[in-house]
């Protein structure tokens with residue numbers, strides 16, 4: 001069975017203690033490879049390799065770094081289908097989704113920052129004719145990048161690319177639940193000629209290797225995407241050490257449907273924003289608020305379309321909903337469906353695990369689930385479920401829907417459906433979230449700031465924001 005290896009100082013190596021964990025295919029429930037169970041010794045080795053590589057990597061011109069990263073981007077493109085298949089098997093998502101969406105996006109992440117760095121200029125502030133300031137943006141040194149299991153290579157590269165492009169050396173950790181594409185990526189780094197130690201990938205359990213990655217004196221910044229609880233722990237440990245922190249955390253996103261929306265589009269996109277990637281995208285709309293006048297018609301059409309989504313083998317081309325990423329998460333999502341019933345919700349569609357049969361009979365499949373009849377402030381409507389589960393709630397006024405939409409501790413993304421432009425602007429101004437989509441969902445321009453407010457995170461990724469995060473600014477003032 002395949003052994004995933006750590007990537008440290010340019011080499012693919014076993015963890016220091018030689019220990020591995022089972023890596024499970026969530027569609028079959030069976031072990032299909034082994035993931036390093038690394039310890040702080042492996043992180044230490046990675047940090048020392050990154051430290052040694054930093055002087056030469058940071059001294060390279062932006063153009064030289066860009067060329068190496070562009071080679072890496074091209075290799076991702078060349079290996080698109082292999083990476084997509086690996087992602088689908090490791091994570092449970094439909095193959096076509098990884099093939100057409102996520103792996104091309106991983107390539108785009110690297111390409112975007114490899115080209116952006118060539119345009120990342122210093123500012124100058126002349127003070128009349130007697131002085132001039134210029135602001136240098138220098139790399140930080142060694143930084144940590146920690147990513148989750150829902151969009152594995154996509155989110156992994158989203159952090160690594162700006163860090164490396166800006167001249168930092170990186171110690172990175174993918175989720176232990178989905179380590180495979182980060183491992184395949186390390187092979188591509190070697191093929192692309194990325195100098196040894198510039199990027200180091202340590203696989204392992206978060207609580208075991210995470211603390212060294214976030215508190216080590218040589219780590220200058222931590223870029224983390226994952227759960228709010230983990231983010232809080234990282235902040236508790238790293239903030240007193242004055243490390244730069246970027247935290248992209250959970251969400252409980254509202255999807256607001258006004259009666260004057262383009263009905264057909266609103267229904268189709270709401271089905272997509274509810275169940276894409278089994279609802280395991282931090283941007284999925286999990287609370288759908290529908291203006292009362294169209295509540296019943298929207299509900300009927302939404303359920304009709306949800307029932308058409310085929311649940312099954314992630315590698316089959318007609319599968320729309322694959323497997324839930326892990327057994328623990330599968331049980332968590334099912335427990336929330338039980339909670340919704342206890343809280344008085346009515347299951348309109350789905351609500352059960354699915355036995356897909358054959359080799360998938362022990363896989364972690366859940367029907368796309370639609371629930372109504374819950375109060376906006378019950379736990380089902382306040383806590384992140386992060387699965388194929390949405391609630392429908394009617395509303396009567398803008399004021400009411402804004403109150404309900406803004407009622408959670410999260411504030412990552414929101415979607416608004418209306419053909420009234422003035423209303424769209426008015427409502428989006430009052431929504432408390434870092435991202436608002438009007439009449440669309442998940443339409444992304446990599447130049448735009450990405451991140452949340454409240455407990456959805458601190459800081460922004462994307463565009464110049466990410467390059468600013470991974471650099472230190474130094475102002476030099478010269479008296480003329």
Ligand code: NAD
Pocket residue numbers: 146147148149150151155173174175176204205206207209210211214225226227228230231233234248249250251281282384386412452456457
């Ligand atoms: P998680 O917090 O359990 O794990 C995320 C990563 O952190 C993993 O690599 C894990 O090993 C590591 N980790 C765990 N404990 C750690 C510790 N003590 N120190 C350092 N690292 C540690 O999250 P998850 O379950 O993998 O991902 C799901 C969550 O991620 C959801 O809440 C989802 O909303 C969120 N998410 C947010 C965004 C965003 O951009 N805001 C994007 C995707 C996912």
